[in-house]
Amino acid sequence: MAENSVVTFQNVSFSYGGAPILEDVNFTIQERTFMSIVGPNAGGKSTLLKLMLGLLKPSRGTIEVFGLPPEKARTRIGYMPQYVQFDPDFPVSVLDVVLMGRLGVGKSLRFGPYGKADRAMALEALRRLEMDNACHRPFSALSGGQRQRVLIARAMAAEPELLLLDEPTSNVDMAVETELFELLHAMSESIAVVVVSHDLGFVSQYVESVICVNRRVKVHPTTAVTGEVIADLYGSDVRMVRHNLKG
Numbered sequence: 001m002a003e004n005s006v007v008t009f010q011n012v013s014f015s016y017g018g019a020p021i022l023e024d025v026n027f028t029i030q031e032r033t034f035m036s037i038v039g040p041n042a043g044g045k046s047t048l049l050k051l052m053l054g055l056l057k058p059s060r061g062t063i064e065v066f067g068l069p070p071e072k073a074r075t076r077i078g079y080m081p082q083y084v085q086f087d088p089d090f091p092v093s094v095l096d097v098v099l100m101g102r103l104g105v106g107k108s109l110r111f112g113p114y115g116k117a118d119r120a121m122a123l124e125a126l127r128r129l130e131m132d133n134a135c136h137r138p139f140s141a142l143s144g145g146q147r148q149r150v151l152i153a154r155a156m157a158a159e160p161e162l163l164l165l166d167e168p169t170s171n172v173d174m175a176v177e178t179e180l181f182e183l184l185h186a187m188s189e190s191i192a193v194v195v196v197s198h199d200l201g202f203v204s205q206y207v208e209s210v211i212c213v214n215r216r217v218k219v220h221p222t223t224a225v226t227g228e229v230i231a232d233l234y235g236s237d238v239r240m241v242r243h244n245l246k247g
Protein backbone atom coordinates (compact mmCIF):
# COMPACT_ATOMS: atom_id res chain seq x y z
CA MET A 1 0.00 0.00 0.00
CA ALA A 2 1.34 3.42 -0.95
CA GLU A 3 2.12 5.72 1.98
CA ASN A 4 -0.90 7.80 3.07
CA SER A 5 -3.31 5.60 1.10
CA VAL A 6 -6.54 4.94 2.89
CA VAL A 7 -8.10 2.79 0.18
CA THR A 8 -6.38 0.86 -2.62
CA PHE A 9 -8.12 -1.05 -5.43
CA GLN A 10 -5.85 -3.20 -7.58
CA ASN A 11 -7.22 -4.90 -10.69
CA VAL A 12 -10.61 -5.33 -9.06
CA SER A 13 -13.54 -6.84 -10.93
CA PHE A 14 -16.95 -7.64 -9.48
CA SER A 15 -20.20 -9.25 -10.59
CA TYR A 16 -23.32 -10.28 -8.69
CA GLY A 17 -23.20 -13.53 -10.64
CA GLY A 18 -24.15 -12.22 -14.07
CA ALA A 19 -22.56 -9.53 -16.23
CA PRO A 20 -19.61 -7.66 -14.70
CA ILE A 21 -20.65 -4.59 -12.72
CA LEU A 22 -17.08 -3.34 -12.20
CA GLU A 23 -14.14 -4.25 -14.37
CA ASP A 24 -10.41 -3.93 -13.78
CA VAL A 25 -10.69 -1.12 -11.27
CA ASN A 26 -7.51 0.58 -10.05
CA PHE A 27 -7.44 3.66 -7.85
CA THR A 28 -6.37 4.94 -4.45
CA ILE A 29 -7.91 7.30 -1.92
CA GLN A 30 -5.43 9.32 0.12
CA GLU A 31 -5.90 10.48 3.69
CA ARG A 32 -7.33 13.96 4.37
CA THR A 33 -9.13 14.26 1.08
CA PHE A 34 -12.65 15.01 -0.17
CA MET A 35 -13.69 12.96 -3.19
CA SER A 36 -16.96 12.26 -4.92
CA ILE A 37 -18.10 9.12 -6.70
CA VAL A 38 -20.16 10.08 -9.75
CA GLY A 39 -21.65 8.16 -12.65
CA PRO A 40 -24.90 7.14 -14.33
CA ASN A 41 -27.65 5.11 -12.65
CA ALA A 42 -26.66 1.48 -12.20
CA GLY A 43 -23.05 2.38 -13.04
CA GLY A 44 -21.76 0.62 -9.91
CA LYS A 45 -21.33 3.46 -7.40
CA SER A 46 -23.03 1.80 -4.41
CA THR A 47 -21.33 -1.48 -5.29
CA LEU A 48 -17.96 0.28 -5.12
CA LEU A 49 -18.77 1.54 -1.61
CA LYS A 50 -19.91 -1.91 -0.48
CA LEU A 51 -16.63 -3.38 -1.72
CA MET A 52 -14.73 -0.76 0.32
CA LEU A 53 -16.72 -1.81 3.38
CA GLY A 54 -16.06 -5.50 2.80
CA LEU A 55 -19.81 -6.15 2.49
CA LEU A 56 -19.08 -7.59 -0.96
CA LYS A 57 -16.00 -9.49 -2.08
CA PRO A 58 -14.30 -8.81 -5.41
CA SER A 59 -14.47 -11.59 -8.00
CA ARG A 60 -10.91 -10.67 -8.93
CA GLY A 61 -8.18 -8.36 -7.63
CA THR A 62 -7.29 -6.88 -4.24
CA ILE A 63 -8.81 -4.20 -2.04
CA GLU A 64 -7.04 -2.79 0.99
CA VAL A 65 -8.38 -0.28 3.49
CA PHE A 66 -5.74 1.10 5.86
CA GLY A 67 -3.54 -1.70 4.54
CA LEU A 68 -6.01 -4.36 5.72
CA PRO A 69 -8.72 -6.46 4.11
CA PRO A 70 -11.79 -4.15 4.15
CA GLU A 71 -13.80 -6.21 6.67
CA LYS A 72 -10.94 -5.89 9.18
CA ALA A 73 -10.92 -2.10 8.78
CA ARG A 74 -14.67 -1.64 9.12
CA THR A 75 -14.60 -0.13 12.61
CA ARG A 76 -12.48 2.71 11.19
CA ILE A 77 -15.08 3.53 8.56
CA GLY A 78 -18.24 5.60 8.99
CA TYR A 79 -20.91 4.65 6.46
CA MET A 80 -24.18 6.24 5.57
CA PRO A 81 -26.14 3.95 3.22
CA GLN A 82 -28.40 5.23 0.46
CA TYR A 83 -31.59 3.85 1.94
CA VAL A 84 -32.21 3.44 5.63
CA GLN A 85 -35.26 1.44 6.55
CA PHE A 86 -36.85 2.08 9.88
CA ASP A 87 -40.23 1.43 11.41
CA PRO A 88 -41.93 4.79 12.10
CA ASP A 89 -43.80 3.20 15.01
CA PHE A 90 -40.61 2.05 16.70
CA PRO A 91 -39.98 4.57 19.50
CA VAL A 92 -36.34 5.33 18.84
CA SER A 93 -34.94 8.73 19.81
CA VAL A 94 -32.47 10.77 17.78
CA LEU A 95 -29.75 10.02 20.35
CA ASP A 96 -30.50 6.26 20.14
CA VAL A 97 -30.00 6.38 16.37
CA VAL A 98 -26.66 8.16 16.69
CA LEU A 99 -25.51 5.82 19.48
CA MET A 100 -25.91 2.92 17.03
CA GLY A 101 -22.87 4.40 15.30
CA ARG A 102 -20.86 3.51 18.42
CA LEU A 103 -21.55 -0.24 18.15
CA GLY A 104 -18.32 -2.07 17.57
CA VAL A 105 -16.14 0.98 18.24
CA GLY A 106 -13.17 0.13 20.43
CA LYS A 107 -11.22 -3.03 20.92
CA SER A 108 -14.03 -5.52 21.12
CA LEU A 109 -17.49 -5.76 19.68
CA ARG A 110 -19.98 -4.52 22.22
CA PHE A 111 -23.73 -4.48 22.06
CA GLY A 112 -24.43 -1.90 24.79
CA PRO A 113 -25.11 -0.57 27.25
CA TYR A 114 -23.33 2.48 25.99
CA GLY A 115 -20.76 4.18 28.21
CA LYS A 116 -20.30 7.85 29.02
CA ALA A 117 -17.74 8.26 26.25
CA ASP A 118 -20.20 6.84 23.71
CA ARG A 119 -22.89 9.31 24.74
CA ALA A 120 -20.43 12.20 24.70
CA MET A 121 -19.26 11.28 21.21
CA ALA A 122 -22.85 10.88 19.94
CA LEU A 123 -23.84 14.27 21.36
CA GLU A 124 -20.74 15.89 19.88
CA ALA A 125 -21.62 14.47 16.43
CA LEU A 126 -25.18 15.82 16.82
CA ARG A 127 -23.82 19.20 17.85
CA ARG A 128 -21.67 19.37 14.72
CA LEU A 129 -24.77 18.70 12.64
CA GLU A 130 -26.72 21.25 14.72
CA MET A 131 -29.15 18.57 15.83
CA ASP A 132 -28.19 18.29 19.53
CA ASN A 133 -31.33 20.16 20.62
CA ALA A 134 -33.39 17.38 19.05
CA CYS A 135 -31.56 14.54 20.80
CA HIS A 136 -34.59 13.33 22.78
CA ARG A 137 -37.10 13.75 19.96
CA PRO A 138 -38.45 10.63 18.23
CA PHE A 139 -36.51 10.00 15.03
CA SER A 140 -39.81 9.44 13.21
CA ALA A 141 -40.92 13.02 14.03
CA LEU A 142 -38.10 14.61 12.04
CA SER A 143 -38.22 15.99 8.52
CA GLY A 144 -36.33 14.23 5.72
CA GLY A 145 -33.46 16.71 5.92
CA GLN A 146 -33.21 16.43 9.70
CA ARG A 147 -33.16 12.63 9.48
CA GLN A 148 -30.40 12.84 6.93
CA ARG A 149 -28.34 14.97 9.31
CA VAL A 150 -28.93 12.52 12.16
CA LEU A 151 -27.77 9.64 9.94
CA ILE A 152 -24.63 11.55 9.07
CA ALA A 153 -24.10 12.17 12.79
CA ARG A 154 -24.43 8.40 13.31
CA ALA A 155 -21.69 7.77 10.76
CA MET A 156 -19.52 10.46 12.40
CA ALA A 157 -20.08 9.11 15.92
CA ALA A 158 -17.93 6.12 15.02
CA GLU A 159 -14.97 8.56 14.93
CA PRO A 160 -14.16 7.27 11.47
CA GLU A 161 -10.90 7.82 9.65
CA LEU A 162 -12.79 7.23 6.41
CA LEU A 163 -16.33 8.51 5.94
CA LEU A 164 -18.43 7.05 3.10
CA LEU A 165 -21.77 8.63 2.30
CA ASP A 166 -24.13 7.29 -0.36
CA GLU A 167 -26.15 10.22 -1.74
CA PRO A 168 -26.37 12.01 1.61
CA THR A 169 -28.30 14.97 0.25
CA SER A 170 -30.97 13.17 -1.77
CA ASN A 171 -33.78 14.32 0.59
CA VAL A 172 -32.65 17.79 1.50
CA ASP A 173 -33.12 21.25 0.07
CA MET A 174 -30.30 23.22 -1.44
CA ALA A 175 -29.54 25.29 1.66
CA VAL A 176 -29.07 22.11 3.72
CA GLU A 177 -27.09 20.49 0.91
CA THR A 178 -24.70 23.45 0.87
CA GLU A 179 -24.35 23.36 4.67
CA LEU A 180 -23.62 19.63 4.63
CA PHE A 181 -20.99 19.95 1.95
CA GLU A 182 -19.31 22.80 3.83
CA LEU A 183 -19.22 20.57 6.90
CA LEU A 184 -17.90 17.54 4.99
CA HIS A 185 -15.29 19.74 3.38
CA ALA A 186 -14.15 20.88 6.83
CA MET A 187 -14.04 17.26 8.03
CA SER A 188 -11.83 16.32 5.11
CA GLU A 189 -9.04 18.36 6.69
CA SER A 190 -8.58 15.52 9.16
CA ILE A 191 -10.08 12.39 7.52
CA ALA A 192 -10.90 11.02 4.06
CA VAL A 193 -14.47 11.79 3.00
CA VAL A 194 -16.08 10.10 -0.01
CA VAL A 195 -19.57 11.07 -1.18
CA VAL A 196 -21.67 9.42 -3.87
CA SER A 197 -23.53 12.10 -5.77
CA HIS A 198 -25.55 12.53 -8.93
CA ASP A 199 -24.92 16.21 -9.07
CA LEU A 200 -21.49 16.62 -10.57
CA GLY A 201 -21.87 20.37 -11.02
CA PHE A 202 -22.63 20.88 -7.36
CA VAL A 203 -20.00 18.55 -5.89
CA SER A 204 -17.31 19.96 -8.17
CA GLN A 205 -17.35 23.11 -6.05
CA TYR A 206 -16.23 21.16 -3.02
CA VAL A 207 -14.27 18.03 -3.93
CA GLU A 208 -10.69 17.77 -5.08
CA SER A 209 -11.26 14.85 -7.40
CA VAL A 210 -14.05 12.70 -8.76
CA ILE A 211 -14.15 8.93 -9.06
CA CYS A 212 -16.08 8.37 -12.29
CA VAL A 213 -17.83 4.98 -12.26
CA ASN A 214 -19.48 3.31 -15.21
CA ARG A 215 -18.33 -0.32 -15.03
CA ARG A 216 -14.81 1.08 -15.49
CA VAL A 217 -13.44 3.56 -12.98
CA LYS A 218 -11.40 6.66 -13.75
CA VAL A 219 -10.28 9.26 -11.24
CA HIS A 220 -10.03 12.86 -12.41
CA PRO A 221 -8.98 15.98 -10.53
CA THR A 222 -12.04 18.24 -10.40
CA THR A 223 -10.35 20.81 -12.61
CA ALA A 224 -9.97 18.20 -15.36
CA VAL A 225 -13.69 17.32 -15.49
CA THR A 226 -14.48 18.71 -18.92
CA GLY A 227 -17.49 18.25 -21.17
CA GLU A 228 -15.59 15.45 -22.89
CA VAL A 229 -15.07 13.54 -19.63
CA ILE A 230 -18.75 13.97 -18.77
CA ALA A 231 -19.95 12.82 -22.19
CA ASP A 232 -17.64 9.82 -21.91
CA LEU A 233 -19.15 8.94 -18.54
CA TYR A 234 -22.82 9.65 -19.09
CA GLY A 235 -23.13 9.51 -22.87
CA SER A 236 -25.08 12.28 -24.53
CA ASP A 237 -27.94 12.11 -22.02
CA VAL A 238 -26.37 14.31 -19.42
CA ARG A 239 -27.88 16.92 -17.18
CA MET A 240 -25.10 18.66 -15.37
CA VAL A 241 -26.71 20.87 -12.78
CA ARG A 242 -24.61 23.81 -11.71
CA HIS A 243 -26.02 25.67 -8.77
CA ASN A 244 -23.53 28.48 -8.82
CA LEU A 245 -23.63 28.83 -5.07
CA LYS A 246 -20.31 30.45 -4.49
CA GLY A 247 -20.99 33.70 -6.26
Ligand SMILES: Nc1ncnc2c1ncn2[C@@H]1O[C@H](COP(=O)(O)OP(=O)(O)OP(=O)(O)O)[C@@H](O)[C@H]1O
Pocket: 016, 021, 039, 040, 041, 042, 043, 044, 045, 046, 047, 048
Ligand atom coordinates in the same frame (compact mmCIF):
# COMPACT_ATOMS: atom_id res chain seq x y z
N1 LIG B 1 -27.75 -7.38 -4.69
C1 LIG B 1 -27.73 -7.28 -6.03
N2 LIG B 1 -27.92 -8.39 -6.79
C2 LIG B 1 -27.89 -8.33 -8.14
N3 LIG B 1 -27.64 -7.18 -8.83
C3 LIG B 1 -27.43 -6.06 -8.13
C4 LIG B 1 -27.46 -6.04 -6.69
N4 LIG B 1 -27.21 -4.78 -6.26
C5 LIG B 1 -27.04 -4.04 -7.38
N5 LIG B 1 -27.16 -4.80 -8.49
C6 LIG B 1 -27.01 -4.34 -9.87
O1 LIG B 1 -25.69 -3.84 -10.04
C7 LIG B 1 -25.69 -2.70 -10.88
C8 LIG B 1 -24.98 -1.56 -10.16
O2 LIG B 1 -25.77 -1.20 -9.03
P1 LIG B 1 -25.32 -0.04 -8.03
O3 LIG B 1 -26.37 0.06 -6.99
O4 LIG B 1 -23.92 -0.27 -7.61
O5 LIG B 1 -25.36 1.22 -9.02
P2 LIG B 1 -25.36 2.76 -8.68
O6 LIG B 1 -24.36 3.39 -9.60
O7 LIG B 1 -25.16 2.99 -7.21
O8 LIG B 1 -26.84 3.16 -9.12
P3 LIG B 1 -27.82 4.36 -8.67
O9 LIG B 1 -27.21 5.64 -9.18
O10 LIG B 1 -29.07 4.03 -9.41
O11 LIG B 1 -27.97 4.32 -7.18
C9 LIG B 1 -27.14 -2.43 -11.25
O12 LIG B 1 -27.39 -2.98 -12.52
C10 LIG B 1 -27.92 -3.16 -10.17
O13 LIG B 1 -29.17 -3.60 -10.67
